[in-house]
Amino acid sequence: MPYGPEITYDDTLKVWSGGERENYFAPHLSIGEIIFREMERHPKLIAQISATEKTVLTREEVRFNAMRVATYMRGLGLKQCDIVGLIARNTTHLVAVAYACFFNGMPFHSLNISYEQDTIEKLLSITRPSLIFCDGDEYARVLAATEHIKLDTTIITMRNHPSGSLRILDILSTSIEDNFRPARLEQGPDQTLAILCSSGTTGVPKAVTFTNSQQILWSCTPMTTDVVQYSHSTLDWFSGLSVCINAGVFSTTSIIADNKFDPAFLCRIIEEYKITFLVQSPSQMAMLVSCPEFDASDLSSIRHYVYGGTACSVEMQHRMRRRLKQADCLVFSYNLTEMNSLGCLNLHFDEKPNSVGRPVKGIRVKIINEKGEALGPSAVGEVCFYSGQHWSGYYGNPEETRIMVDSQRWLHTGDMGYMDPDGFLYIVDRKKDMLKYQSIMYYPSEIERVISQIPDVVEVCVFGVWDEVNGDEAAASVVKKPGTQLSAQDVVKFVKERIGAKYKQLNAGAIIVEDLVRSPNGKTHRVATKAHFLEVTNRTRTQDSWFK
Structure with a gap:
């Protein structure tokens, strides 16, 4: 082949x-032990550059910062069975918090900053973290959530610090424990490394455990010290966690940003920055x-x-x-x-x-x-x-x-x-997501692929709108390219000209939207996008906004 x-x-x-x-490394080694050893090997290489905060850290500086945070956690008496909460953007010192957890064999539970208050409370009530790192932007919400679920925890802010809050810079003043070494995992490689969240496209996100396994390491293309990588994903995404870990293991340079x-x-x-590896x-x-x-x-x-x-x-x-x-x-x-x-x-x-x-x-x-x-x-x-x-x-x-x-x-x-x-x-x-029109099964992605062929379309989401006679009638919310004149009628006509089957037509219509409704990790939230479509079409039936 x-x-x-x-x-x-x-x-x-x-x-x-x-x-x-x-495996690149001995199978008994934890992710924390591997990162600690590899950062010792290349102390002067640039580990991270923040394109928004304009900071530059060497691998030695990141390792020392992580050791300070890990020492602080140990000083609080936290054990490997304890959980650390994260609700933060990609700021300069977030990597030190993540690596500190790895060094201590202590999982962190990372939540997206966009979560609604009820979701934050539900997720924190599941894992009940002993320590929470969050941006000052979310401090009030996190504090309110911990009080509502009666969670006794310490909150540390990563940026935009509210008056009187405990700041990450306060933690980085901690003296490193004598003869600091990363902890051996009490349960071996089967121990939980981190807890992320499911996408939440169909309901409240679930807390997904992530095993301390070397299988997360990128092994499909060479990862060498000249790689400059960037991902906008935060640590509640698989991609964000993967990039963070691989940077520590393979001595690459990470470009980060904490903006939208x-x-x-x-x-x-x-x-x-001549980025070579983009996720x-x-x-x-x-x-x-x-x-x-x-x-x-x-x-x-x-x-x-x-x-x-x-x-x-x-x-x-x-x-x-x-x-x-x-x-x-x-x-x-x-x-x-x-x-x-x-x-x-x-x-x-x-x-x-x-x-x-x-x-x-x-x-x-x-x-x-x-x-x-x-x-x-x-x-x-x-x-x-x-x-x-x-x-x-x-x-x-x-x-x-x-x-x-x-x-x-x-x-x-x-x-x-x-x-x-x-x-x-x-x-x-x-x-x-499978739909049924007059007992005939079809997938919304079949129609999405056709609509995506329109040059002026940026994104599309197709879903079913229930009709008592036909069942699931297809409808579409479409994001058009800025400055173009694409109309909902154009989209409906395009589909009709390219799909012969009646059941795959946009029988429930289409609307043009500025953006699709998304879950916090950026995935299209089909249910919420459909709800917005119904709200728009129920509010106005003019051809300027809706066509059927």
């Missing part, structure tokens, strides 16, 4: 495998390729542009690919936070556009039908993954854990997809 290292396919079990994973995502700003810092969500890609600065920006430094987490139109990917110089630098990724590692990577976009790739080493994939039977190539079913590593499940939620992982440790993704004859995975849609 022309696609690099071969995967294997067991025709009897109908399972695809990426092969055995090889701004595509023009990203264009500038790619040029200024983004498809929605961020859509904003980037649609901003006025995109076409004139120098993106030649980028060697790998990694994106994933949700669907991405082929046209959007092609627009990005045309601006990237190096072959196969556009990398579609697929993983679940629950998997605690990468699942698939597509390193062959030009040959296999819109595939999420082949299973990486250490990962097995199977496609099952409604009876749980494994299916062969090209058959559509639910995508299931097996990583071979321990997963502690959703923290404090054994019922949902049992739904997610079966007795043989296969993770059931809820995504519908298929493997092609070359072992590349294609995601069709979310299982729960």
Whole structure:
């Protein structure tokens, strides 16, 4: 095959495998021990540059800061069974807090800054952290949440410090413990490293445990000391955690920013810092390729542009690919936070556009039908993954854990997809997003792919609107390119001209919106976007805003 290292396919079990994973480091070493040793090896290399706070830290400075925070935690009497809370942007010293937790073998529970008050309270009531680091911007909300759930904890602010608050700089004045060494894990590699949150696109996020496993380490392309990486993701995202860990392990330079995502700003810092490794969500890609600065920006430094987490139109990917110089630098990724590692990577976009790739080493994939039977190539079913590593499940939620992982440790993704004859995975849609029009099943992504072909479309979300006669009638909320004259009627007409089937028409109409409604981690919130559509269409039926 022309696609690099071969995967294997067991025709009897109908399972695809990426092969055995090889550890870079001794398997008994924790992530904290590995980062501590590797930072000792390259003390003078630049570890991090904040493009917004204008700070520069060497690896030695980051390690010392992490040791100070870890010593402070030890001074409070915190143990490996305790949990540290994080609700923070990517500020200068957040990395020291994360590494301190790793050094102490103490998991942190990271929440998104955009969460509503009820969500913050619910999540904190599950893990009940003994110590919370948050930005001053969220201090009042965090304090109110801890008081409401009767949580006795210390709160430390990372930026914009309210008067009288305990600040991260106060903690960094702590004297490092004599002969400081990272702690050995009491439970070994199966111990929880961190607790992130599920995307929350269908309800309140769940607290997802993340195992202290080396499987999170990037192993698909070389990560060397000349790599300059950037991700706007915070530590409540898999991508944010992964970038943070890989920077410590592989001695790369991280560019960070604590501002709201701004595509023009990203264009500038790619040029200024010569970013080589960029990790983004498809929605961020859509904003980037649609901003006025995109076409004139120098993106030649980028060697790998990694994106994933949700669907991405082929046209959007092609627009990005045309601006990237190096072959196969556009990398579609697929993983679940629950998997605690990468699942698939597509390193062959030009040959296999819109595939999420082949299973990486250490990962097995199977496609099952409604009876749980494994299916062969090209058959559509639910995508299931097996990583071979321990997963502690959703923290404090054994019922949902049992739904997610079966007795043989296969993770059931809820995504519908298929493997092609070359072992590349294609995601069709979310299982729960399947719609039914007059008893005929269809996926909203089928219509989304057509709408995405319109040159003036930036993003689209299709969903079903219930009709007593027809069932789920398709409707669309569409984000158009700034400065264009695309109308809802244009979108409905475009779909009608390209899809012959009546049940796949936009029978419930379309609206043009400034942006889709998103969950805090940037994914399109289909339920909330649908609710906004219904609110708009119920408020006004004029053709200027709605067309059916």
